[in-house]
Amino acid sequence: MRWIWIDKFIEFNSGSNAVAIKNVTMAEEYLHDNFPGFPIMPECLMIESMAQTAGILVGEARQFKEKVILAKINKAVFFNYVRPGDTIKIHAKIESIADEAASTTGKITCGDETIAEIDLMFSHIDQNLAGKQFPKENFVFTDLFGVVLRASGIAAPAFGSDK
Template sequence: MQFTLIDRILELEPGQKIVAIKNLTLAEEYLAEHFPGFPVLPGVLMLEAMSQAAAWLIRVTEDYAHSVVVLKSVKAVKYGSFVTPGHQLRIEAQVARHTESETELRAKGTTDGVAAVSGRITMERYNLRDREPALQGADRDIVAFYKKQFPLLAIDWLRKTKQAVEIADPVGSGAIA
C-alpha cells in the first residue's frame, strides 16, 4: 500500500530546502486503527512524509535525472507532539550533503508550531535501467508521472517563481499563469 503524504509544496529552493504540508483528516484509512478512540498520524508515516518531501526536492534539483528516489536510512529521530485530524504536519527539509548517488538532509515536522518529528534522512537515487537495461521505458514513464504530478503539488510556489514556471511549463503554454 502506498500513501501520498504531501498535499502541497509551499517553498522550494533547488539544492537547498523544501517546505511542504500534509493535511490530516479523519478520512485517512490508517487512523481507524491508530489509535481507536484517539486517532493520530503514525510516526512511521511522519518519516515517510519527510522522505517524500525530500524526494521532491531532489527531483527538482536534478531536473528529474533519476526515476527512483528512495529513503535509504534515518538517524537521530525524535518524536514530539501528536498530529491529529484537522491539523497539518509542516515538513521542512534542508540538504546537508549531496553526492552522486545519495543526499543527506536534516528534516523536521511541526504541527501548530510545535515539534512533531525530526531527524536526519539519507535518500538514495538511481535509474532502473542502470540495474536492468530493459527497464529504460519504465524510467521514462516514472519520470513523466512525477513531472505531471509536481505542478499540482507546487502550484503556490510555481505562481511565485518564474524559474518554477519554466520547470512546470517548458513549452510556455501559459497554463501556470
C-alpha cells in the same frame, strides 16, 4: 494506488530546501486503524511524508533524472502526536548531494511546535558501483508527484504514469 503524504509545497528552493504541508483529516482511513478510538497520524507515515518532501527536493536538484530511493533513516525523533484537524509543515533541507546519493535533514512542525526531527539518506540507484541495472523508466517520479508539484505552482516535467 495513491500513496501521497503531502498536500502541497509552500516553499521550494531548488537544490536547497523545501516546505510541504499536509492536512490531517478524520476522513482518512488510516487514522482509525492504528489505535482504534485514538486517532493519530502514525510516525512511520510522518517519515514517509518527509521522504516524499525531501525525495522530491533531491530529485528536482538533478532534474528528476535519477531514481531517488530512501536508503537510510539517520534520525527519527518524535515529540508529540499529530491529530485530525492538524496541519503539519514538513521542512526538508539538502545537507549534501553527490552523484551517488544525498543526505537531508528536516523537521515536522505543527503551529510553533516541533513534532519530529527526521534526517534521511537517499541513493541515486542507477549510480551504484556494483553496476546493478534497474528498469529504464523512472518508477520513482511518477505523475502523481507531478500533480502535487504542479498544484503547488512548481514546474514539473511530464512523468511516466503510475502503475
